[in-house]
Amino acid sequence: MTAAKTPGWLDWNAEPSTPDFRLPPGAVDAHCHVFGPQARFPFAPERKYTPCDASKEQLFALRDHIGVARTVIVQATCHGADNSAMLDAVRAAGGRARGVATVRPDIGEAELRQLHAAGVRGVRFNFVKRLVDAAPHEDLSAIAKKIAPLGWHVVLYFEAADLPGLEGFFGTLPVPLVIDHLGRPDVTKPVDGPEFRRFLDFAAAHDVWVKVSCPERLTVTGPPAYADVVPFARRVVAEFPDRVLWGTDWPHPNLKQHMPDDGLLVDHVPRIANTPEAQRKLLVGNPMRLYWPGETA
Numbered sequence: 001m002t003a004a005k006t007p008g009w010l011d012w013n014a015e016p017s018t019p020d021f022r023l024p025p026g027a028v029d030a031h032c033h034v035f036g037p038q039a040r041f042p043f044a045p046e047r048k049y050t051p052c053d054a055s056k057e058q059l060f061a062l063r064d065h066i067g068v069a070r071t072v073i074v075q076a077t078c079h080g081a082d083n084s085a086m087l088d089a090v091r092a093a094g095g096r097a098r099g100v101a102t103v104r105p106d107i108g109e110a111e112l113r114q115l116h117a118a119g120v121r122g123v124r125f126n127f128v129k130r131l132v133d134a135a136p137h138e139d140l141s142a143i144a145k146k147i148a149p150l151g152w153h154v155v156l157y158f159e160a161a162d163l164p165g166l167e168g169f170f171g172t173l174p175v176p177l178v179i180d181h182l183g184r185p186d187v188t189k190p191v192d193g194p195e196f197r198r199f200l201d202f203a204a205a206h207d208v209w210v211k212v213s214c215p216e217r218l219t220v221t222g223p224p225a226y227a228d229v230v231p232f233a234r235r236v237v238a239e240f241p242d243r244v245l246w247g248t249d250w251p252h253p254n255l256k257q258h259m260p261d262d263g264l265l266v267d268h269v270p271r272i273a274n275t276p277e278a279q280r281k282l283l284v285g286n287p288m289r290l291y292w293p294g295e296t297a
């Protein structure tokens with residue numbers, strides 16, 4: 001018995017355009033997911049939404065269509081701490097994928113080593129209230145301490161308005177930090193305003209990595225240019241050229257107004273990283289250093 005998709009949630013675009021922008025050789029999609037198929041990989045009972053299926057085969061077809069060489073497959077909340085769909089996809093990618101998992105604080109060293117051997121290199125802490133019930137900080141601290149010896153990092157997903165209440169805790173985590181989707185800024189506020197400056201100052205103070213992904217989630221002015229998001233992404237690329245990452249966020253869960261064309265998301269890249277050097281760092285050098293250290297793209 002498969003669960004019905006959350007009403008009103010859009011399906012991912014099955015016919016993405018061919019990008020005009022050619023990704024450089026070795027480009028990495030540093031943020032994407034697999035969902036199910038739920039007949040084989042059921043969704044978590046505690047989830048707050050039910051997506052449509054989005055299989056590893058469909059992810060790899062998109063990867064090849066837009067010219068990406070490697071993917072970082074991030075555990076989504078719809079699968080909770082059951083990482084089996086993500087692990088199945090990472091293992092099937094033949095070294096061309098890494099994983100970011102969701103784990104519980106009681107996870108043991110043996111299981112962490114199995115995840116590492118499978119290609120996992122980080123865990124995700126999600127603070128977006130519409131997605132999860134917040135975990136106690138002591139549980140997250142316990143996880144961070146357990147993953148530190150493996151050289152893993154923590155991927156953080158939060159709303160910008162919640163950063164003031166979270167940044168103190170983030171500063172205690174003994175591992176590198178990676179922030180999803182620009183820290184979800186309110187793009188109706190000025191890019192030079194105090195809110196985004198606080199985010200930039202936090203990012204600088206803690207040497208965090210920042211994903212300049214998901215313009216489609218942040219925009220008010222809408223596709224295809226996502227013009228209101230561009231200044232925020234450009235500022236992060238300019239201030240942290242060696243610690244920015246890019247991803248499609250395919251299959252784009254929880255979108256109701258519009259579903260992006262992943263080909264156009266690729267064409268968004270040169271608007272935010274406007275030199276070949278900046279593009280190579282964003283798309284190749286930075287993600288390779290974080291997820292495939294010591295390997296060549």
Ligand SMILES: O=C(O)/C=C(\C=C(/O)C(=O)O)C(=O)O
Nearest residue numbers: 075076077078131249253254
């Ligand atoms: O896919 C994303 O990164 C964004 C979302 C969902 C999740 O991250 C998730 O369910 O784990 C969202 O904003 O709804």
